[in-house]
Amino acid sequence: MLAATVRVTRDLDLAEECVQDAYVSALVAWERDGVPSRPGAWLTTAARNKALNALARERTLRSKLPLLIEREGETVPDDRLRLVFTCCHPALAPEARVALTLRLVCGVDTADVASLFLVPEPMMAARITRAKKKIAAARIPYRVPEPHELPARLDDVLTAVHLLGTTGHTAPSGGTLVRVDLADRALDLGRMLHALLPGEAEVAGLLALLVVHKSRESTRTDADGRLLRLADQDRSAWDRELIAEADRLVLSALRAGPPGRFTLQAAIAALHAQAPTYAETDWPQIVTLYDALSRVWPTPVVALNRAVAVAMVSGPEAGLAALEPLEASGALARYQYLPATKADLLRRCGRDAEARVEYARALALTSNAAERAFLERELS
Amino acid sequence: MSSKPQYAVFIYEAVPPEELPPPVLDGHLTLPDRIAEKGGRVVAGLGFQDPSTATAIRGGLLTDGPFVETKEALAGVYVLEARDLDHALELARLTPIVTGGVEVRPLIDFQVLG
Numbered sequence: 372m373l374a375a376t377v378r379v380t381r382d383l384d385l386a387e388e389c390v391q392d393a394y395v396s397a398l399v400a401w402e403r404d405g406v407p408s409r410p411g412a413w414l415t416t417a418a419r420n421k422a423l424n425a426l427a428r429e430r431t432l433r434s435k436l437p438l439l440i441e442r443e444g445e446t447v448p449d450d451r452l453r454l455v456f457t458c459c460h461p462a463l464a465p466e467a468r469v470a471l472t473l474r475l476v477c478g479v480d481t482a483d484v485a486s487l488f489l490v491p492e493p494m495m496a497a498r499i500t501r502a503k504k505k506i507a508a509a510r511i512p513y514r515v516p517e518p519h520e521l522p523a524r525l526d527d528v529l530t531a532v533h534l535l536g537t538t539g540h541t542a543p544s545g546g547t548l549v550r551v552d553l554a555d556r557a558l559d560l561g562r563m564l565h566a567l568l569p570g571e572a573e574v575a576g577l578l579a580l581l582v583v584h585k586s587r588e589s590t591r592t593d594a595d596g597r598l599l600r601l602a603d604q605d606r607s608a609w610d611r612e613l614i615a616e617a618d619r620l621v622l623s624a625l626r627a628g629p630p631g632r633f634t635l636q637a638a639i640a641a642l643h644a645q646a647p648t649y650a651e652t653d654w655p656q657i658v659t660l661y662d663a664l665s666r667v668w669p670t671p672v673v674a675l676n677r678a679v680a681v682a683m684v685s686g687p688e689a690g691l692a693a694l695e696p697l698e699a700s701g702a703l704a705r706y707q708y709l710p711a712t713k714a715d716l717l718r719r720c721g722r723d724a725e726a727r728v729e730y731a732r733a734l735a736l737t738s739n740a741a742e743r744a745f746l747e748r749e750l751s
Numbered sequence: 752m753s754s755k756p757q758y759a760v761f762i763y764e765a766v767p768p769e770e771l772p773p774p775v776l777d778g779h780l781t782l783p784d785r786i787a788e789k790g791g792r793v794v795a796g797l798g799f800q801d802p803s804t805a806t807a808i809r810g811g812l813l814t815d816g817p818f819v820e821t822k823e824a825l826a827g828v829y830v831l832e833a834r835d836l837d838h839a840l841e842l843a844r845l846t847p848i849v850t851g852g853v854e855v856r857p858l859i860d861f862q863v864l865g
Contacts, residue, residue, distance in 0.1 A: 509857045512835035
């Protein structure tokens with residue numbers, strides 16, 4: 372809806388205002404006339420009309436914001452995808468691109484975006500404002516790149532879609548662990564990108580990753596919304612059809628050449644999904660895949676996940692040893708999964724007192740209610 | 752009055768103007784035509800003498816040399832008109848450079864010039 376409106380306004384702040392106004396109008400009109408059969412379309416139309424009115428006023432005053440004219444030859448007639456490419460434009464700072472996509476394309480709260488990037492909210496708000504200002508002032512175009520420039524622009528878009536999936540997979544704050552709306556929007560974007568670029572291995576890899584997450588969505592919490600570890604989830608409830616789809620996507624991506632980071636992550640997730648039980652997972656193969664992933668994408672979070680797999684192959688002491696350089700680097704100082712992982716490994720070593728300290732540390736960093744409940748249970 | 756956005760292109764070049772090789776000088780001379788061929792327009796352009804000829808004034812105090820000392824000195828600036836930032840960046844890439852690069856910056860009000 373924001374995407375459809377920004378195409379009219381060519382101004383992100385104005386578009387956001389118009390969308391807000393449309394919601395306010397809806398409250399009045401729907402109470403009077405009843406909820407329309409297609410509320411989404413009603414809201415989009417209302418927002419667009421408000422944008423057109425605002426622009427007409429604006430033009431009379433300053434004739435400053437021309438209507439964006441759609442050009443021919445665009446590959447995908449989808450407003451959201453256009454907005455994604457604008458938000459991920461290479462003229463924007465890399466850290467701003469993903470944040471902007473999450474905020475504007477997917478409507479993630481600034482606070483949640485900040486939490487995802489492990490930075491304070493005011494810093495994230497300033498970053499998003501700066502990026503929006505540049506889009507308007509420098510006239511960053513609102514279009515899908517031409518075919519020849521598309522691959523180069525893709526990695527930033529994939530990163531944004533992946534982070535959106537991550538936000539949905541484990542919501543940084545709020546009452547529920549999984550925010551299905553966000554995860555589904557990431558999946559929609561992933562499918563759209565795959566339809567646009569069927570030959571791009573990393574697009575297939577990312578889609579496979581999102582599909583595996585979707586296949587396990589219903590089992591990640593129990594009936595009371597409490598977090599269940601991978602080991603404790605009901606594998607019979609996983610969606611076999613989606614897992615098979617992810618498997619086909621991973622294989623096609625692996626056949627295309629040296630695997631990128633999304634394909635490797637999808638291969639790891641698919642191995643987990645295919646294992647009959649947690650213990651029977653092909654852990655050595657998972658460590659091998661994490662080793663490959665650390666080479667193409669050496670991030671602290673990958674190192675953390677690798678340590679978990681190492682502990683499964685070589686024991687919790689080996690896992691703790693793999694965590695040491697990570698702790699020393701301080702890169703994950705605000706990331707709750709580092710102390711949570713360490714706590715779990717310590718407990719498996721029989722070091723309960725130290726484990727409790729780490730659980731408390733993880734709890735202090737967690738704002739998701741389902742995760743907090745899980746950690747409080749572990750702590751007691 | 753033009754409705755197309757305008758951008759200043761700052762040219763940063765480590766090689767002083769008198770030492771620029773002839774193909775690069777030619778490249779500067781033909782730049783407006785090459786930009787026009789790609790659907791843009793050069794509105795104005797200025798080439799600067801070597802930065803050692805500059806005089807800076809800071810709080811009334813005169814100093815010999817440019818305001819900001821950089822290895823790749825500000826060697827010139829031109830204003831171009833383009834459809835959008837992507838177009839402007841494509842056009843700015845046509846600027847001949849030996850060692851250095853360009854900075855593309857949108858003008859505050861693109862209706863002042865042109």
